[in-house]
Amino acid sequence: MKQQQVSSWCEKEASFISHDGMNLFYRAWQPSNINDGDVTPRAIIFLHRGHEHSGRIRRLLSELCRPEDYAFAYDARGHGHSPGERGDATSFTCLVADLDAFVHYICRQYDFAIGDVLVVANSIGAVVAATWLHDYAPRVRGVIMAAAAFNIKLYIPLAKPALRLLRCFKKDIFVDSYIRPSMLTHSREQVHSYEADPLITKSISAKILLELADTAQRILYNAAAIDTPVLMLVADKDYVVSESPQFHFFKQLSSPLKRYVKLPKYRHAVFYEKDISSAVSESRRFIEGCFKAPLLSPESYMTADKKSASAVLYQALQQNEKKHLLGQRWFALLRYLLVRFGPLSQGMQIGLTHGFDSGESLDYVYRNQANGRFGIGKLIDRLYLDAVGWHGIRVRKHQLQQLLAEQLILRDKPLRILDIAAGSGRYLLETIKRYQHKPISVTLCDASPFNLQRAKALAEQLGLNANISYLQRDAFDPASYQGEESQYDIVIVSGLYELFSDNDMVLRSLRGVCASLKPDGVLLYTAQPWHPQLNTIAHTLTNHLGKAWRMRPRPQAEMDALVNLAGCRKVATLIGLDGIFTVSTAHKLAPDVTD
Incomplete structure (x- = not known):
């Protein structure tokens, strides 16, 4: 020096x-x-x-x-x-x-x-x-x-x-x-x-x-x-x-x-x-x-779902605003092509049947293997899987697995891991496979029995030795976390909060999540600060409820503030493709510690 x-x-x-x-x-x-x-x-x-x-x-x-x-x-x-x-x-x-x-x-x-x-x-x-x-x-x-x-x-x-x-x-x-x-x-x-x-x-x-x-x-x-x-x-x-x-x-x-x-x-x-x-x-x-000047308090972000630039854009999507006649006709054409030719693509067919935001769709995107009917369907499916959003989802999976692996390497004692909205649990189960020598217990939760069955089948296919529990639970219901206080070393929330605009709803879930962590526990969570195809998705694709898939991208500062209010503090973030998705690590705060 x-x-x-x-x-x-x-x-x-x-x-x-x-x-x-x-x-x-x-x-x-x-x-x-x-x-x-x-x-x-x-x-x-x-x-x-x-x-x-x-x-x-x-x-x-x-x-x-x-x-x-x-x-x-x-x-x-x-x-x-x-x-x-x-x-x-x-x-x-x-x-x-x-x-x-x-x-x-x-x-x-x-x-x-x-x-x-x-x-x-x-x-x-x-x-x-x-x-x-x-x-x-x-x-x-x-x-x-x-x-x-x-x-x-x-x-x-x-x-x-x-x-x-x-x-x-x-x-x-x-x-x-x-x-x-x-x-x-x-x-x-x-x-x-x-x-x-x-x-x-x-x-x-x-x-x-x-x-x-x-x-x-x-x-x-x-x-x-x-x-x-x-x-x-x-x-x-x-x-x-x-x-x-x-x-x-x-x-x-x-x-x-x-x-x-x-x-x-x-x-x-x-x-x-x-x-x-x-x-x-x-x-x-x-x-x-x-x-x-004081730093913005975490509490100041609680109303961002109603009073912010992202809230204004989301309200426009909710009101189904299309500013130009040309735009209306373009989205109508896309919807027609999706219904007419989408079933040729296996990925699109899954989205049309179960919702493009569903666990089934996500798992198919993770596998990234194009399939379809009559040859042309496979080509359409490849184009579908290569969309920037789906590419970003796969990058997010890799980054989540990277952060999870880092935690597994750091910790030698028996570990308990909770995933509150696991879907098929592919990102978690594939990571656990690489650490079979460690004493790990996993609890996979999801609101869909179908997703839990798929997770169980995947665990059997991977030949996992870990102790795995499968529970049907609503990640937004406080009752889902009762009796689980301070039980888990790691809690994962992936791809869930991006689908819901309501901050009160997300915070209730996060408080249950943070309460479930041990004093030295770690939260792994994802966010979607923006998306380049927001309007196209809102006006052409449907969600798991059969409704238009309208999303409010939640800025990273807002997501981090909700995590802080729930009792954890972010320590690191990985940025995905084009900044569309992020994966972050947060540590549980000691009692009475404020940001």
């Missing part, structure tokens, strides 16, 4: 292990004079621009931090001193997971609560931060987004479609930056500094560039799910990114504290301009406001 003095801070260089085991380089600036308790320390985490590295953050400390504040910045993979091919990463979501891993590492290593953290991010880093807020719903104090790169100006016509086409033939394409340093700032000093910096990465992977664009569209579409305080600093003379997506993002935010500041004569490198006084003063005022 390297250490040096930086004004009021002592700089340290080290590394942390990210979510996938990769060691990423970071810098920590610790106050030279540790306060005696009169001032509460704060953690300011900086995300550098694309092409840059954490060393360029150093000059911002005295501008944005108090002498008592701790500051941190890491080199994104493929940048600076961090490993990886320059300008590349496994995926854009991998970059977001790196941020989540870094924040949790800092909180553990330096003994900060996540509510002591504020993030400052520039350009691509700002989109990473926005995605993190949406997908992981961290309870941080706030985020400053400078020149957020929701839409990069590529200038070359049809540049993105051309890159997508080229990647069909060659995956590892890199795009050299067309931006000259003088287009980033009016400061000659910063231009020379940028040109002379050997750690600046001049190119970016086309894969990351395209995934950035796709993710930005997703976050812009569902920005209302974000309620963290946000300050947006927008450069008036930005040659790199467009302003309109930044303003759209800001308008959609549900944050009780948010500000949009357009900075006259600023270029893209907002904090590296010739005169940064306006950006600094706005940032300082925002930071102070964030730390003075």
Whole structure:
């Protein structure tokens, strides 16, 4: 570890292990004079621009931090001193997971609560931060987004479609930056500094560039799910990114504290301009406001099923709103084709018979083996199974099994596991199969006797040694949990609460779930923060009750708040395909512990 003095801070260089085991380089600036308790320390985490590295953050400390504040910045993979091919990463979501891993590492290593953290991010880093807020719903104090790169100006016509086409033939394409340093700032000093910096990465992977664009569209579409305080600093003379997506993002935010500041004569490198006084003063005022304002309480989310952006969209679906005649005819055509040709596909036939949200449908999607009649039916079935939602369901299964396996590895004593709405129980039973040597008892509950029979048949097919009980129970009935208090080490709730909008109903169930956990118990739960095919599903597919399958995506922050109110606290989240589904781990809170 390297250490040096930086004004009021002592700089340290080290590394942390990210979510996938990769060691990423970071810098920590610790106050030279540790306060005696009169001032509460704060953690300011900086995300550098694309092409840059954490060393360029150093000059911002005295501008944005108090002498008592701790500051941190890491080199994104493929940048600076961090490993990886320059300008590349496994995926854009991998970059977001790196941020989540870094924040949790800092909180553990330096003994900060996540509510002591504020993030400052520039350009691509700002989109990473926005995605993190949406997908992981961290309870941080706030985020400053400078020149957020929701839409990069590529200038070359049809540049993105051309890159997508080229990647069909060659995956590892890199795009050299067309931006000259003088287009980033009016400061000659910063231009020379940028040109002379050997750690600046001049190119970016086309894969990351395209995934950035796709993710930005997703976050812009569902920005209302974000309620963290946000300050947006927008450069008036930005040659790199467009302003309109930044303003759209800001308008959609549900944050009780948010500000949009357009900075006259600023270029893209907002904090590296010739005169940064306006950006600094706005940032300082925002930071102070964030730390003075209380965090949103878990109780404030209880009415989100009635008063929120997602509630408004859900009410529109409930009222069967179709804004355009063309849309009405399109959905009518889809329904006709489903009824006429759907039975050729085995998956669609199951959905038409039992409901597309039923345990039978889910189990068929898990198996992912196309079947149908007359050849064409198998092709239709393959297209059906490859729908983005079903693909996401299978990713969710894999992630749930991953988190469950981690718990099974950690615990050596005899284990009791409860699944309150198991369906066929495939994700659980397949995981248990790999740990036959452990003493495990499993209780599978479901409201459907048919699902329980299928689970029993699957357990027999797998040849499980575990002690398995099959109980017909309603997951929303408090009586289902009576007599089960503090009996289970692990409780699983998968794919259930996503189907029900009512928060009171979900909380009643969660309270029974958390009461069933032992004092050191773990809850594994899923959520669906958004879905790209919400309208199509609502207007064409039916649920297990034979009614239109209308869903209200529940933002991750809302789902986590309900879990907290029930008596557990989230400790980790895995993000699924396109952020449609998430799987989280929560620990049971000690009595009288509040968030």
